[in-house]
Amino acid sequence: MIRQPRSLLSVAPGLGRAVRTLAPALTLAALVSCAQQGDFGRPKAGVWNSLIDTTGTVAAGERGGPASASPLTDDEQDLRNRAWRFLMPAITHEAFLDILANLTRARVLPPTWRIDEPARYHDALLGEGFRSPVSRYRRLTDDAVADARLIPAFASLAARVADADARRLRSLPFAKTLDDWDVRQAVMRVAENRCLVAWVRLETGVRLDAYRYALEHLFAEAPEASAAESERALAMLAGRRPLLDPILPPDAATRCGLLPAPAPAAVAGPLVVKG
Numbered sequence: 001m002i003r004q005p006r007s008l009l010s011v012a013p014g015l016g017r018a019v020r021t022l023a024p025a026l027t028l029a030a031l032v033s034c035a036q037q038g039d040f041g042r043p044k045a046g047v048w049n050s051l052i053d054t055t056g057t058v059a060a061g062e063r064g065g066p067a068s069a070s071p072l073t074d075d076e077q078d079l080r081n082r083a084w085r086f087l088m089p090a091i092t093h094e095a096f097l098d099i100l101a102n103l104t105r106a107r108v109l110p111p112t113w114r115i116d117e118p119a120r121y122h123d124a125l126l127g128e129g130f131r132s133p134v135s136r137y138r139r140l141t142d143d144a145v146a147d148a149r150l151i152p153a154f155a156s157l158a159a160r161v162a163d164a165d166a167r168r169l170r171s172l173p174f175a176k177t178l179d180d181w182d183v184r185q186a187v188m189r190v191a192e193n194r195c196l197v198a199w200v201r202l203e204t205g206v207r208l209d210a211y212r213y214a215l216e217h218l219f220a221e222a223p224e225a226s227a228a229e230s231e232r233a234l235a236m237l238a239g240r241r242p243l244l245d246p247i248l249p250p251d252a253a254t255r256c257g258l259l260p261a262p263a264p265a266a267v268a269g270p271l272v273v274k275g
Contacts, residue, residue: 068189075161076193082154083196086203090143090210091124118206118213125214136218137226144211144233147204148240155243158197162247165190194248195256201244202253208237 072080125136169190172183211234219227253259 068185068192070185070189073161073164075157075164076189079154079157079161079193079196082150082157083200085150086147086154086200086207090121090147090207091139118210119217121207121210122214122217125218133218133222133224134226136222137224137230140211140214140218141226141230141233144208144230144237147207148233148237151204151237151240151243154200155247158200158244158247161193162197165193191256194252195258197244198248198252198256199258201241201248202258204237204241204244208234208241211237 125139130136130139168186172178172186175182178186215227215230215234218224218230249255254261
């Protein structure tokens with residue numbers, strides 16, 4: 001039985017506040033936010049997608065997040081394009097969720113409103129578009145393989161952007177014509193880049209968990225020989241995901257506000273040695 005999704009606003013009250021605050025921008029963006037996928041998991045170029053991204057930068061800045069008005073380098077633009085696939089749902093039959101996902105990907109909405117539900121991908125596979133068990137396994141395999149194949153190129157690009165950012169930061173103290181605003185824009189762009197990579201690294205783990213959940217439940221529901229190929233695809237994805245680990249420190253997602261900060265550890269009492 002396919003579980004019924006809970007109300008988004010009931011499980012994520014922060015989303016309701018964000019929607020009310022950004023209502024004018026959402027009214028326009030929601031009409032055009034069903035972006036179509038282009039090649040290599042990137043969105044198709046278009047004026048509307050650019051408008052949504054611009055709106056997202058403004059919204060992120062209003063929330064106090066890193067937001068730079070500086071122009072993007074070619075590598076930075078490509079990094080954002082390649083991140084698109086990992087920040088959008090792998091599959092969903094709910095148009096409203098597609099809209100919200102694209103607005104979140106563009107930072108019009110904060111990423112923290114989303115509730116990770118590994119079952120959602122499995123439930124989508126049970127939808128009307130995948131009536132045959134074999135077709136469900138095939139879609140799972142295709143999604144996992146596509147993700148795995150895109151990770152090396154994204155990791156290489158992210159490392160190149162990180163190296164350029166390090167050189168950018170080292171140059172700032174020696175610049176004589178930059179004012180405080182210029183310096184802030186440069187620093188904010190570095191933060192943007194780092195947090196984008198942290199977000200993709202986080203989402204690849206979320207997707208892998210969803211794929212594993214789907215495979216285990218599909219096999220329990222309808223065992224098929226196709227499951228072996230799906231298992232190999234998941235192993236491929238799990239093997240390539242660590243390519244993103246060396247680029248940023250382990251706590252980058254928390255420092256970027258993508259995950260809640262861990263609760264402070266309790267202070268241990270004095271150690272008493274009994275004689």
